[in-house]
Amino acid sequence: MVEPVSLCPVPGSEIIKSYRLVNSKFPPIALFDDVASDKEFDALYALQALTNPRLQNEVGNLNLIPRSEIPFGITGCAYATAPFTHVNPQGSRFADGAFGVLYLADSMDTAVAEVRHHQQAYWADVRGLNYERFVFRGLVCHFEETGVLDATVLPLSHAIYAPDDYTFSQAMGASVKKRMAPGLRYHSVRSPGNTCWALMTPRPVASIVQSCHYEMVWNKQITSVNKLVASG
Template sequence: MVAPESLAVLAPRRVEGYRLINSKFPPIALFDDVADAEEFEALYRLQAMTNPRLKNELGELSLLPCDEIPFRIRGCSYAAAAFTHVNPNGSRFSDGSFGVLYIADTLATAIAEVSHHQKRYWERVEGLRFERFVFRGLRCAFDEQGCRDALALAQDHPIFDAQSYSASRELGHGLKRAGAPGLRYRSVRNEGATCWALMTPRHVEEIVQTTHIEMVWNEGLTQINRLSALGPR
């Protein structure tokens, strides 16, 4: 296991990266409608009286302390959702008990990462012959200050294992316990590229939708298309 304290700490630097999310998940407006934690609590209580779907829309709020939510930024809902809507099956740096905001250095890297995992999922869906899936392409700006740097580790280090997440999840738990804001690491699905695993949305400065990406399944992942390019919202 690699200990978080053995990895270099990154200096302040504004980074722009990309991520994809399935467009079937609607944006969560409530995080973007308030300026601070106090306003959020008041509006949440008010809306909860009339909106029975609110809990499902916001996810598990207990997983994300209010003081870590970057209220006032554009795309606050996108930043928070990764931590309140957690995949119970986990991910590379989480066993599913906490959320991680994954960001890639380029849109191409984000597509490579997501398409790999989608392909593995669709292959297990019995009887799936043809389907199309649409994803939102998000541009993310954040400060990598305080993140640990795993780029110095060799490509064959266990945390980059293409199949097993055992070592990487141990590191993820270590980062979480240490209060580290995140990790910069090598992309496993796009050689030579870089990704970040943010353990908190606190240092996110902006997340905006810029495009839609379509993935076509025809008894195999046969097409990846860029449907639109959008200006910042």
């Protein structure tokens, strides 16, 4: 296995424009966007917790991320932080469920391809689901790539790119996290020829804004993905 110590950081310090797709049933967490500092956040959280018993569920597990890593004051702080306070316990390509990762793609088409694959696998296991439509929110993210390790030097045949076995990629992600590198640039597995990023902290994010919505139509499998256009 290639350890991250043998991977070099991406050269330069570009601001990268990237894309993400999230299920629209999860609204942004307003509290993160209403404050400009960790002190303001703690004060407002304590105040709102007195009258909102659902606040902890909305905000997520704040013990999973240091306050210093939350980019308070940016546009879309909630979108940047949510993957780190609402962690998928089943894990992902570069995480075993113990910590969060912000996954980004080089285009919306790449983001759609990645999400479509995982939605297909998830809903295929739901018994009796014949027809449904799921709506996703498209996000545009700008982040600083400084310090991100470059795994695109590894071929798609490398073990970290195995389609369904995440053993090696999760070990790589844990090592990147331990090294305190901000993230990893890697080849998209579901959209070959394109690029994705796995940020281990939201700190590099400069902004995340909503762009448009997409629907995935399930008819015993995902049969179509459509960009939704607002009427009127």
